[in-house]
Amino acid sequence: MWYKSTMLMESGTKIESSGAVVVEAMIEAEGLVKTYGKRDKAVRALGGLSFRARRGTVFALLGPNGAGKSTAVKILTTLTRPDEGQALVAGTDVVAYPDRVRRTIGVVSQGTGVDIQATGRENLRLQGQLYGMRGRRLEERASELLERFGLADAADRIARGYSGGMRRRLDIAMSLVHDPQVLFLDEPTTGLDPEVRADMWDQIAALASEQDKTVLLTTHYLEEADQLAARVAIVDRGKVVAEGTPEELKSELRGDAVYVELAEPAVDGAVRDALAPIAGVREVAVDGRALRARAEDGGRAVPSVLQALEARGIEVLSVRVARPSLDDVYLRYAGRTFQEAESEETEVKK
Amino acid sequence: MTVVRHSYFMTIRHVRELLRQPWWIAVTLVQPVIWLLLFGALFKNVVNIPGFNSTNYIEFLAPGVIVMTALFASGWGGMPLIDDIERGVTDRFLVSPVKRTALISGRLVHSSLTIAIQSVIIVVLALIDGAAFAGGFGGVVVMIAVAILLGASFGALSNGLALLARREETLIAIMNFVLLPLTFLSSAFMQQNLIPTWMQHVADFNPVNWAVVAGRSAVSANPDWGLIASRAGFLVALLLVCLAFATRAFRTYQRSV
Numbered sequence: 001m002w003y004k005s006t007m008l009m010e011s012g013t014k015i016e017s018s019g020a021v022v023v024e025a026m027i028e029a030e031g032l033v034k035t036y037g038k039r040d041k042a043v044r045a046l047g048g049l050s051f052r053a054r055r056g057t058v059f060a061l062l063g064p065n066g067a068g069k070s071t072a073v074k075i076l077t078t079l080t081r082p083d084e085g086q087a088l089v090a091g092t093d094v095v096a097y098p099d100r101v102r103r104t105i106g107v108v109s110q111g112t113g114v115d116i117q118a119t120g121r122e123n124l125r126l127q128g129q130l131y132g133m134r135g136r137r138l139e140e141r142a143s144e145l146l147e148r149f150g151l152a153d154a155a156d157r158i159a160r161g162y163s164g165g166m167r168r169r170l171d172i173a174m175s176l177v178h179d180p181q182v183l184f185l186d187e188p189t190t191g192l193d194p195e196v197r198a199d200m201w202d203q204i205a206a207l208a209s210e211q212d213k214t215v216l217l218t219t220h221y222l223e224e225a226d227q228l229a230a231r232v233a234i235v236d237r238g239k240v241v242a243e244g245t246p247e248e249l250k251s252e253l254r255g256d257a258v259y260v261e262l263a264e265p266a267v268d269g270a271v272r273d274a275l276a277p278i279a280g281v282r283e284v285a286v287d288g289r290a291l292r293a294r295a296e297d298g299g300r301a302v303p304s305v306l307q308a309l310e311a312r313g314i315e316v317l318s319v320r321v322a323r324p325s326l327d328d329v330y331l332r333y334a335g336r337t338f339q340e341a342e343s344e345e346t347e348v349k350k
Numbered sequence: 351m352t353v354v355r356h357s358y359f360m361t362i363r364h365v366r367e368l369l370r371q372p373w374w375i376a377v378t379l380v381q382p383v384i385w386l387l388l389f390g391a392l393f394k395n396v397v398n399i400p401g402f403n404s405t406n407y408i409e410f411l412a413p414g415v416i417v418m419t420a421l422f423a424s425g426w427g428g429m430p431l432i433d434d435i436e437r438g439v440t441d442r443f444l445v446s447p448v449k450r451t452a453l454i455s456g457r458l459v460h461s462s463l464t465i466a467i468q469s470v471i472i473v474v475l476a477l478i479d480g481a482a483f484a485g486g487f488g489g490v491v492v493m494i495a496v497a498i499l500l501g502a503s504f505g506a507l508s509n510g511l512a513l514l515a516r517r518e519e520t521l522i523a524i525m526n527f528v529l530l531p532l533t534f535l536s537s538a539f540m541q542q543n544l545i546p547t548w549m550q551h552v553a554d555f556n557p558v559n560w561a562v563v564a565g566r567s568a569v570s571a572n573p574d575w576g577l578i579a580s581r582a583g584f585l586v587a588l589l590l591v592c593l594a595f596a597t598r599a600f601r602t603y604q605r606s607v
């Protein structure tokens with residue numbers, strides 16, 4: 001196995017025969033490194049990102065803003081080049097043979113790529129023409145996709161008037177016009193209303209069940225990865241920190257999250273010592289006045305936790321118990337919460 | 351050829367865009383007319399300067415206004431590309447099998463068509479005003495062709511800069527800095543031997559002047575075909591350089607996205 005960094009691999013949960021993996025991998029990223037800008041302004045977007053997605057499955061890259069998901073997609077779709085590392089799509093090197101890769105893939109990038117001055121049908125038609133389609137076959141394909149994505153009525157209206165959800169569906173329709181083997185969807189549902197998102201999930205799930213299509217999905221919603229992906233790679237600061245099926249990832253997180261709000265900022269070590277003796281309480285972390293821990297049974301752990309803190313004179317304002325969330329999965333593997341990661345990103349941006 | 355087909359698809363896209371904006375068509379058609387009438391009225395008495403060889407200033411001015419129109423239409427040609435970049439359209443094309451050259455040439459063909467139409471309007475107005483264009487139909491065609499050559503060069507340049515700058519403000523600043531000075535450092539409005547000597551020397555190296563000189567000679571009674579061919583040759587060379595620059599700019603752009 002060439003990927004070493006993932007914890008699940010190390011723990012031996014899922015090891016496939018390497019021969020089968022080589023044949024089946026439709027997307028392979030190995031040690032991708034990409035730095036934007038120069039010298040003191042340099043931002044390392046990818047720091048050795050590796051994963052592989054098998055043919056005919058949905059593979060999700062899950063991570064907060066700034067994790068490097070879009071950068072990975074841009075490299076895999078030939079938009080930009082890696083500084084280091086190698087990427088293969090359908091067995092073809094994306095740097096050496098970008099033209100060949102482009103014919104194999106469909107891409108929906110983050111944001112939209114819709115030409116808002118053209119109609120939905122014109123957008124689709126041009127997209128097909130660029131892949132060498134023409135005539136009746138192209139017209140029929142365009143109509144079929146417009147129908148399938150619920151755009152038939154709006155097909156001949158200028159896309160400027162489309163809603164966000166309609167533009168997104170048109171993006172996906174365009175990415176499918178040439179019936180690509182591999183599909184890249186970069187945060188396809190970010191910014192959509194919840195109902196529209198659910199609708200989009202159905203569409204993507206339907207795509208995946210189409211024979212032999214491999215889908216790479218990036219997202220920062222755990223539910224989305226959970227619902228759609230056969231395998232998920234958690235990306236943090238340009239690296240894959242964990243990989244597995246959604247079930248595997250969640251089972252690593254057995255137990256509840258316990259959130260305690262302290263009256264005063266506390267020292268991590270002191271709190272950890274206080275809680276260490278309590279059976280079933282793990283992964284204690286303190287950040288200022290926020291204390292986080294994991295417990296086999298949150299409800300039962302709370303009294304002991306409160307008691308232990310009180311014994312050390314640490315005053316508690318509130319306690320909350322929650323089922324595992326995206327934050328917890330992320331915290332477990334990245335060592336900080338999703339919010340922290342996202343706010344770090346915004347600070348860097350400023 | 352794939353490049354030709356892709357350029358054609360892109361041209362259709364841009365022309366369709368223009369046709370959907372009636373007020374923009376109006377601006378495109380009216381602007382050269384305004385320039386012709388404005389400069390015509392402003393410099394009307396230039397013909398009285400001793401040594402000025404033409405009796406009809408509009409006839410003298412028409413090639414200059416045609417070139418100026420071509421220059422300005424093309425100089426701003428990178429703005430819609432920045433729109434495309436901001437809307438993700440360019441990135442969508444770049445991950446498709448489209449030829450990079452077609453992404454530029456489609457825009458250039460489109461702006462060349464616009465320039466041709468604007469030029470015809472100017473020629474017709476000048477004829478109404480009494481211009482003779484002794485060089486005849488062929489001369490007029492050559493005049494419009496050199497204007498288009500110049501326009502295509504600056505169009506390619508503007509598109510290349512758009513890919514590098516990716517900000518409208520930057521492109522506006524550069525073009526403001528370049529377009530007007532180039533126009534006035536030429537014989538567009540004044541016979542070259544009547545402008546200050548240093549300007550005459552600068553004008554010899556100014557592509558805008560190459561187009562003006564060649565165009566004006568082509569429509570004159572005695573076209574200097576040697577001069578026309580050399581200036582047209584310079585413009586072709588310039589166009590090739592600008593096209594190479596614009597195509598390379600895609601590479602720089604892709605490295606930075």
Ligand SMILES: Nc1ncnc2c1ncn2[C@@H]1O[C@H](COP(=O)(O)OP(=O)(O)O)[C@@H](O)[C@H]1O
Nearest residue numbers: 036043045064065066067068069070071606607
């Ligand atoms: N074109 C770019 N120029 C400079 N920095 C960039 C560019 N694209 C991404 N970055 C930076 O690289 C990091 C990863 O970004 P990105 O791949 O977009 O993450 P994600 O898609 O996971 O939100 C971020 O810090 C981001 O600011």
Ligand SMILES: [Mg+2]
Nearest residue numbers: 069070110187
């Ligand atoms: Mg992204």
